Amino acid sequence: MTALADSPATPGAAEHLVSVVSADLRTGKLVRSVVATTRRDAPGRLLRPAAAVPAASAQPAPMVSAAAIAEAVERAAAQHSVPAALLHSVIKVESNYNAAAVSPKGALGLMQLIPETARRFGVADVFNPADNIQGGAKYLRYLLDLYGGDYPLALAAYNAGEGAVAKYRAVPPYPETQNYLRLVARQLREAAPVVVEKPQPPAAPALAPAKSDDTTHVLAVVGEDGSLRFVSQ
Numbered sequence: 001m002t003a004l005a006d007s008p009a010t011p012g013a014a015e016h017l018v019s020v021v022s023a024d025l026r027t028g029k030l031v032r033s034v035v036a037t038t039r040r041d042a043p044g045r046l047l048r049p050a051a052a053v054p055a056a057s058a059q060p061a062p063m064v065s066a067a068a069i070a071e072a073v074e075r076a077a078a079q080h081s082v083p084a085a086l087l088h089s090v091i092k093v094e095s096n097y098n099a100a101a102v103s104p105k106g107a108l109g110l111m112q113l114i115p116e117t118a119r120r121f122g123v124a125d126v127f128n129p130a131d132n133i134q135g136g137a138k139y140l141r142y143l144l145d146l147y148g149g150d151y152p153l154a155l156a157a158y159n160a161g162e163g164a165v166a167k168y169r170a171v172p173p174y175p176e177t178q179n180y181l182r183l184v185a186r187q188l189r190e191a192a193p194v195v196v197e198k199p200q201p202p203a204a205p206a207l208a209p210a211k212s213d214d215t216t217h218v219l220a221v222v223g224e225d226g227s228l229r230f231v232s233q
Helices: 066-080 084-095 115-120 129-146 151-160 162-168 175-190
Strands: 014-023 030-039 048-053 194-197 215-222 228-232
Touching: 066 084, 066 129, 084 129, 084 151, 084 175, 115 129, 129 151, 151 162, 151 175
Parallel strands: none
Antiparallel strands: 014 030, 030 048, 194 215, 215 228
């Protein structure tokens, strides 16, 4: 930092500690530092920073590869019986795959968990991608069970809260929530189909023509109102 005063501090100068909060250019997270300054007693004199005092702050989140996020999604999807395509769609809409994302309302990480929800579902480090995805998947599984497998209601509660869904007994008429459902639906429509391998039949004693349809494609079909169902082709 460049000194603003044109002469050194004198015995009559007073020292001040100034707390400075700035955004880390790499992660977007807020980092706090403390700067020691001196001020002359004479009126109108400018502050002169004397020294920078390091302050404890969170370390920047490490760069996370797309492969690592995809692996964490597949693991959480299998453990909590939530479609991996749904987790990817929620992550895309919530944070655009930014593990250090912080919303103006205080939602954190890939799946934008608020601190209360993170604690509720046992997330130790909300900025750790694997922990965050596990917490988001647990919460979606809980909501799907709560609403009898109704995906629009579960997603509406994920966005607006369970209280809002209970109040209206339906998807709340909030523009933000209704747009949220449309965005998730669009991501699901654009997602590549999930391929499920069919079990191989036992070998036949004679040669038989090879079958071309040895896989089943599971597609997410989403209506404009946010309704979601899965069909096999």
